[in-house]
């Protein structure tokens with residue numbers, strides 16, 4: 371609740387208007403049975419003039435109720451939408467401050483559900499609350515008082531009906547609250563499965579996995595459906611139960627009044643009014659229980675949003691302007707364990723690289739190459755030792771400095787929907803066409819961009835589905851080099867390029883980015899053969915380092931990798947490199 375209070379305060383004018391309107395609605399509704407009673411009395415007394423004036427009063431009251439209802443709906447919807455929009459914007463901004471590890475901890479699809487479904491629940495709660503929170507207590511208390519004032523002798527009947535209805539509502543509500551909590555969990559599951567399947571649609575299709583994926587989705591969806599059926603079932607017996615209780619109360623009222631008419635003839639005219647109040651008491655309890663049920667669902671959502679909002683980014687980068695730093699890199703006895711993992715992924719990693727040098731990293735799959743590289747732009751913090759750029763611990767560098775000095779190109783390059791130019795400007799916001807062309811020439815992407823309609827203004831589809839793997843990698847390299855970073859990390863980012871293109875990229879990098887330090891993670895030895903230093907990784911440790919020639923003499927592991935690639939594309943290419 372604390373989470374939503376500031377948002378409610380921001381909308382106080384709309385909320386006050388909605389509450390005033392709902393209070394007016396309550397009073398209009400409460401007065402109607404009483405006026406009806408007066409009309410009955412006037413009819414019995416054959417006072418036509420009074421019947422007419424009371425009739426007009428009834429119509430005016432009904433109109434007032436309708437207008438107040440419309441005003442309430444408009445204002446409460448607007449307040450709820452504003453609150454949801456502001457909350458969503460703040461949630462999104464907060465998630466943006468998360469480190470890579472934080473996003474992994476929650477999982478991307480769960481964060482999306484928080485921003486969509488959970489916020490919608492809160493929006494619905496605000497609307498329901500503004501429509502009922504003030505009205506229900508007024509209606510309930512007012513109807514009870516007016517019912518007793520109408521036929522004081524039947525106070526006990528009213529009391530019994532209220533107790534039974536409240537108990538009945540409590541039984542149903544407890545069940546519903548439980549089911550709604552369950553549904554929310556299943557929504558998360560269904561979203562995760564749908565997201566993974568749709569994002570991996572090519573794999574699903576190529577492995578003919580549609581059927582098994584469908585089964586998995588259906589399984590979770592069925593569980594959600596089962597709970598929804600239970601919710602429907604609970605509704606289906608709760609509502610008739612409410613009406614049964616009220617009909618029994620009405621029959622008892624009529625029977626009781628039948629016995630009292632002798633002593634109180636006015637009770638006949640009061641009957642309709644009393645029954646009207648009985649129904650209003652009933653409706654107040656039903657409305658209150660629905661809002662409470664709805665709010666348990668929304669409170670689950672609020673808690674889930676709060677969980678994200680309360681999560682402080684595990685890593686914050688210092689604020690400050692972008693510094694100029696030389697591109698030297700040093701690892702000083704670095705240990706690293708992934709958050710939540712029980713074993714060290716990197717152990718005692720130390721090496722030094724001067725500005726402008728090229729570092730190659732090779733090693734078996736899972737040996738820690740990517741992990742090592744991720745520590746340079748500080749995607750994660752070391753758990754022991756230090757990573758230094760230009761002689762400074764990366765933990766002391768501002769976000770602006772780190773982003774300016776280091777660019778990282780990943781194997782699975784992510785391009786965003788929009789245009790090629792927009793994607794390239796993520797690397798350099800003020801990049802002009804000339805600079806784009808220069809970077810594209812280095813990354814060997816100018817040839818295919820030239821053939822696209824609109825060239826750099828060509829469209830990039832969602833998940834860059836309109837580009838091949840090699841084209842995506844070339845564009846990602848273009849984005850990486852466009853700002854001429856001091857340090858360029860290429861994590862297996864030429865794997866989809868043919869040997870000739872890869873060699874051309876490397877030659878262009880050497881020629882155009884002479885002062886840039888390059889860190890190249892590669893499967894193929896041919897990709898790193900010209901490096902000033904090559905690290906051979908195994909189980910999170912550097913087991914050998916040196917130049918290609920040195921390693922061929924000294925490292926059996928390097929020799930083994932080299933031999934395994936002889937005669938392959940990489941091995942053949944090595945001779946030409």
Ligand SMILES: Nc1ncnc2c1ncn2[C@@H]1O[C@H](COP(=O)(O)OP(=O)(O)OP(=O)(O)O)[C@@H](O)[C@H]1O
Nearest residue numbers: 474708711715733734735736737738739740741742
């Ligand atoms: N986000 C993560 N959370 C927990 N463990 C991880 C995470 N990412 C990687 N690992 C683990 O860390 C180890 C090193 O992974 P890393 O990706 O650095 O290897 P790699 O040498 O780059 O492998 P490859 O050549 O296959 O890309 C692996 O055992 C992997 O399972």
